[in-house]
Amino acid sequence: MVAEETVxxxxxEFGKSINLSDVRLNKDKSCVLCVDEDKNVQVTYNxxxxxxxxxxxxxxxxENEKHCCNDLLKSNSEWxxxxxxxxxKGNGSSEVILEYRLPLLNLTKELFERTFxxxxxxxxxxxxxxRELGQGNVPKAFENFRKN
Numbered sequence: 001m002v003a004e005e006t007v008x009x010x011x012x013e014f015g016k017s018i019n020l021s022d023v024r025l026n027k028d029k030s031c032v033l034c035v036d037e038d039k040n041v042q043v044t045y046n047x048x049x050x051x052x053x054x055x056x057x058x059x060x061x062x063e064n065e066k067h068c069c070n071d072l073l074k075s076n077s078e079w080x081x082x083x084x085x086x087x088x089k090g091n092g093s094s095e096v097i098l099e100y101r102l103p104l105l106n107l108t109k110e111l112f113e114r115t116f117x118x119x120x121x122x123x124x125x126x127x128x129x130x131r132e133l134g135q136g137n138v139p140k141a142f143e144n145f146r147k148n
Contacts, residue, residue, distance in 0.1 A: 014116070030045070055099050080141070086098075
């Protein structure tokens with residue numbers, strides 16, 4: 001319970017810094033932060049792992065699904081591409097989800113804010129990569145593992 005209170009305090013401070021009142025976890029221990037019309041980040045308190053999990057959709061799997069899924073799977077093992085995040089296919093859908101786990105150890109508003117900003121940057125990058133894959137292009141960042 002103390003960890004959940006800490007999360008809510010950090011969310012409240014973060015909310016104040018961006019002029020939002022009462023940012024906190026709901027009864028499902030989650031909240032959604034809308035950055036713009038195409039970037040919504042779900043933040044979930046993961047009690048079992050003492051962490052905050054960040055989730056965001058980066059788009060739909062394109063029609064050229066076979067190559068795309070292979071590239072996305074390989075991307076999960078490339079630190080330079082994912083920066084510690086992971087890509088997954090939405091349950092029962094063709095949605096591609098980006099996920100990142102932030103341990104609660106030493107959680108502060110500043111750490112949350114920095115992680116949130118980095119995650120939004122990754123969401124933007126992966127939306128671009130997925131769009132390029134859908135157009136049949138290979139993102140430059142994928143060229144090394146596409147050769148294998």
